[in-house]
Amino acid sequence: MLIGYMRVSKADGSQVLDLQNDALVAVGIAVEQLYADRASGERDDRPGLDSCLKALRQGDTLVVWKLDRLGRNLKHLVDVVQGLNGRGVGLKVLTGQGASIDTTTANGRLMFNFFAALAEFERELIVERTMAGLAAARARGRNGGRPYKMTAAKLRLSQAAMGKPETRIAELCAELGVTRQTLYRHVTPTGELRPDGEKLLGRKSKPPRSLSVQENAV
Structure with a gap:
């Protein structure tokens, strides 16, 4: 079964879901199998996405219009898709930079593995920059970390x-x-x-x- 997820960043009505809705319906997704959020992608509380992920079953495929509609960031995206893979659920992206991702195919899985490698690389860079910054601060006589609230x-x-x-x-x-x-x-x-x-x-x-x-x- 194909299940679709849509998201727009604003909940004030200035952005609409029509374009995403039409694209998802065009690939054969039933209207009752569409889930949506009207919230910033940075927010953790996305009830539409939570309901969508709960509705997916083994053998289903989650379809999104663009990759940035699904993940808050690269790490979150990788975590979500790896969770889907573990449940036997596929992911298909219709357009944008992630349009080559379809984890139900060998080529699509290869492309997603490339994204996962990028996420790991990003994490390692963050750790490396953090450690370098702390070392530089210590060399200047400053200790890193969160300051005490007690004065x-x-x-x-x-x-x-x-x-x-x-x-x-x-x-x-x-x-x-x-x-x-x-x-x-x-x-x-x-x-x-x-x-x-x-x-x-x-x-x-x-x-x-x-x-x-x-x-x-x-």
């Missing part, structure tokens, strides 16, 4: 508030804009600094107090 001013406010019995941790975290995990990583429930908190304020951790002879003897 010295927030830490002092949390110290003052944590020892008070009326303090509600959830409300304090919301007011400071930090998570509970971040808060407790810097300060104890009684308001004392933890090592991360001391580091943030530029203090050195106090060495553990050694027991006196009398205390050892107890």
Whole structure:
């Protein structure tokens, strides 16, 4: 069975599905087997695509007008098609740069494998650029990664508030804009600094107090 999927980027009526609809119907897809979304391709929530993928069964072929109607990006496209292949479902693209893709044929599968190789190459380039950027930043004395949300001013406010019995941790975290995990990583429930908190304020951790002879003897 042929099942079609269509998408336009805007939901305000300024774009219509007529061209895609006519092209899909022309290749023999029944109107009741057409699924559509009116949303940007970047969005994760596409109920039409979700319903379409659920409706596909082994031996079916998913047909799209152009390749960019289906995937958010190259990686997402490859993931979707590999999922279809694993279920015994084919993909056929009618026009555009991906018109040679028809995974029900040997040549079409070869072309899709080329796209999959490009996706892997793209991922490797991203990793390589990221690692090079981090190395360059470290060489200039900067550490990469996401900055802490906790600041010295927030830490002092949390110290003052944590020892008070009326303090509600959830409300304090919301007011400071930090998570509970971040808060407790810097300060104890009684308001004392933890090592991360001391580091943030530029203090050195106090060495553990050694027991006196009398205390050892107890």
